[in-house]
Amino acid sequence: MIIKPKIRGFICTTAHPGGCAAHVNRQIDYIKESPSIQGAKKVLVIGASTGYGLASRIAASFGMGADTIGVSYERPASEGRTASAGWYNTVAFEESARAAGYIAESINGDAFSHEIKQETLKLVKEKLGKVDLIVYSVASPRRTHPDTGETFNSVLKPIGQPFSDKTVNTNTGVVSEITLEPATEEEIENTITVMGGEDWSLWLKALEEADLLAEGVTTLAYSYIGPEITEAIYRKGTIGQAKNDLEATAHTLTKQLERYDGKAYVSVNKALVTQSSSAIPVVPLYISLLFKVMKEKGLHEGCIEQAQRLFGKLYSGATVETDEEGRIRLDNWEMRADVQQAVQEAWSGITTENVSERGDLEQYRLDFLQLFGFGFDEIDYELDVNPDIQ
Ligand code: NAI
Numbered sequence: 469m470i471i472k473p474k475i476r477g478f479i480c481t482t483a484h485p486g487g488c489a490a491h492v493n494r495q496i497d498y499i500k501e502s503p504s505i506q507g508a509k510k511v512l513v514i515g516a517s518t519g520y521g522l523a524s525r526i527a528a529s530f531g532m533g534a535d536t537i538g539v540s541y542e543r544p545a546s547e548g549r550t551a552s553a554g555w556y557n558t559v560a561f562e563e564s565a566r567a568a569g570y571i572a573e574s575i576n577g578d579a580f581s582h583e584i585k586q587e588t589l590k591l592v593k594e595k596l597g598k599v600d601l602i603v604y605s606v607a608s609p610r611r612t613h614p615d616t617g618e619t620f621n622s623v624l625k626p627i628g629q630p631f632s633d634k635t636v637n638t639n640t641g642v643v644s645e646i647t648l649e650p651a652t653e654e655e656i657e658n659t660i661t662v663m664g665g666e667d668w669s670l671w672l673k674a675l676e677e678a679d680l681l682a683e684g685v686t687t688l689a690y691s692y693i694g695p696e697i698t699e700a701i702y703r704k705g706t707i708g709q710a711k712n713d714l715e716a717t718a719h720t721l722t723k724q725l726e727r728y729d730g731k732a733y734v735s736v737n738k739a740l741v742t743q744s745s746s747a748i749p750v751v752p753l754y755i756s757l758l759f760k761v762m763k764e765k766g767l768h769e770g771c772i773e774q775a776q777r778l779f780g781k782l783y784s785g786a787t788v789e790t791d792e793e794g795r796i797r798l799d800n801w802e803m804r805a806d807v808q809q810a811v812q813e814a815w816s817g818i819t820t821e822n823v824s825e826r827g828d829l830e831q832y833r834l835d836f837l838q839l840f841g842f843g844f845d846e847i848d849y850e851l852d853v854n855p856d857i858q
Contacts, residue, residue, distance in 0.1 A: 469855050471550055473842045475639060478746040480553075480840040484849065485857050487841025488556035489563075495523060495772040496564055499530040502776050507532040507783030508601035510682065512592060514539045514579050514671060517554030518839065519742035520690050521605030523771035525561060527779055528601065535571035535596055539579050539588055541608075545856040553743075553840045559857050571595050579606055580667055582614045589678045598682035599675065604668045604689040607744035611662040614670070622662035623706050624748050625651035631700040634818055636753040638746070638832055643820045646749055651706045663710035665689070665717025672721055672732075685730035686782065687721060689714055690737050693799060694754075695808050697815055698739075701750050715795060722794075733788070735778055735796040740771055741835035753818070754811070756827035758802065761810040763828065767801040770835075774798050 474481045511528040515521035516538025528534040538561070542554035558574050565572035573595050577584040592599060612619045625648055632647040651659070668689050675681050691711045694702050702708055714734060721732030739745060739755050746752055762768040769777070778798055782788055791797050801807065814826040823829060837843035 470850065470852055471855065472849065473837060473840060482550045482840065483553035483556055484841035484847065485556045485855060486853060487844050487847045488553050489560035490844045490847055491838055491841060492557050492560040493564060495526045496530050498772050499527050499776060502531060505532050505779050505783050507779055509534050510596040510599045511536045511601045512599045513603045513605065515605035515607065516540050517542050517558045519744065520737060520771050521603060522557055523775035524603045524605060526772060527775035529565045529570045529572065531776060531779060537588065537591055537596060538574045539584065540576060541578055542576055550855040556841060580611045580614060585671065585674045589674060589680060592680050593678065598680050600682040600685050602671065602675065602687040604671065604687065608662060620658040620661040622659040623651055623655045624701065625649065625655060626700045626705045627651055627656060633750050634753060635750050636823060638752050638829065638836065641820060641823060641829055643818055643823050648701065648749060656706050656709055659706040660710045660713050663707060664713030668714065669717050669721060681728050681730065683728055685725060685728050687732045689718065689734050691715055691734045692739065693736050694739060698751055698754050701748065715793065719794065733796055735798055737774055737798045738769060738802045741832055741839065743839060746836060752832060756829050756832040757811045757814045759831050760828040761807050762801065765807065
């Protein structure tokens with residue numbers, strides 16, 4: 469099969485196995501070139517196949533020498549259709565990690581379900597024994613509740629009043645005004661059910677009940693705050709309510725983990741191009757302006773640089789530095805006053821005509837393509853490849 473990108477709105481419906489492997493291997497190379505970290509050795513990553521979860525898994529194995537089990541929900545190849553990028557990433561990660569001598573096992577299925585939790589516990593027991601780090605990095609538009617079978621959908625909407633601002637079609641470069649209607653109470657609740665902390669705590673409960681938590685265990689989940697520009701749609705919107713819930717869950721989990729001398733942290737990460745963030749209105753325009761500013765200031769990072777910095781902070785041996793809410797702040801460079809001021813200046817008066825000059829749309833598009841294994845110079849996209857790899 470000759471595989472080319474097929475972009476529909478903010479998703480790409482194809483993925484390239486060789487390109488996804490190149491993407492994974494670049495991240496592995498970055499970690500191998502970074503100083504190694506004495507940290508976790510037995511790691512479970514939930515949401516391990518793309519974005520921050522994949523980077524965390526790579527940094528755990530190649531940076532800390534950890535054996536890993538990854539859970540994700542990806543599509544295998546089928547008649548005439550490529551697998552999803554996360555599928556290919558997982559195959560590539562397992563291959564490289566095993567070749568380097570690490571245990572790397574993966575489970576593909578719905579992490580929200582009791583069945584996948586039980587299947588994972590069995591595998592953890594068999595392959596890892598107890599775990600000393602659990603990274604929760606699931607991003608999903610829906611969740612079927614394991615007890616009731618009811619399916620909830622999350623929405624990306626403002627709360628209280630309509631919100632209008634500029635957005636960009638990253639494919640065409642057209643900047644336009646968008647108005648989003650506020651969420652209903654039910655939509656807010658549903659978004660919290662999908663993206664809040666409940667499933668994270670169900671995972672910890674299941675691991676504890678199965679006696680799979682090691683002494684000194686750490687668990688991590690990822691959050692975002694962001695600037696005033698995205699506040700109405702992000703932090704003060706429906707997804708922000710879910711993140712408040714996730715952050716509150718860290719405090720509850722830390723209390724529960726006291727008997728293991730363990731700790732639950734939320735890390736507030738930088739805005740980056742991932743399959744999830746590209747679906748949020750307004751955010752891709754903000755990200756393309758932010759990238760330009762951060763690159764100019766030599767502060768630009770991707771998921772893998774963030775994961776490496778996170779484990780460096782977590783396992784430095786010193787007290788883990790947090791903000792007054794107990795959160796680790798990996799967004800400190802994004803939120804620096806000089807960075808935000810420059811983004812704000814670029815934002816005011818942004819139009820289709822000046823967006824390419826004020827923002828880094830090229831980088832945005834390349835990052836987006838690379839999420840699906842496209843845009844790598846070392847890959848010949850004219851070659852016939854087998855999409856069905858396991
Ligand atoms: P992503 O879309 O790249 O990754 C999502 C992961 O969740 C994938 O591995 C996917 O297979 C897995 N997943 C989705 N539904 C699942 C299910 N039902 N069962 C098992 N696995 C499932 O997303 P990204 O951006 O890496 O997000 C991860 C976390 O990082 C989220 O909490 C997000 O809010 C947070 N974050 C993201 C930022 C960004 O700019 N992308 C910034 C700061 C935080």
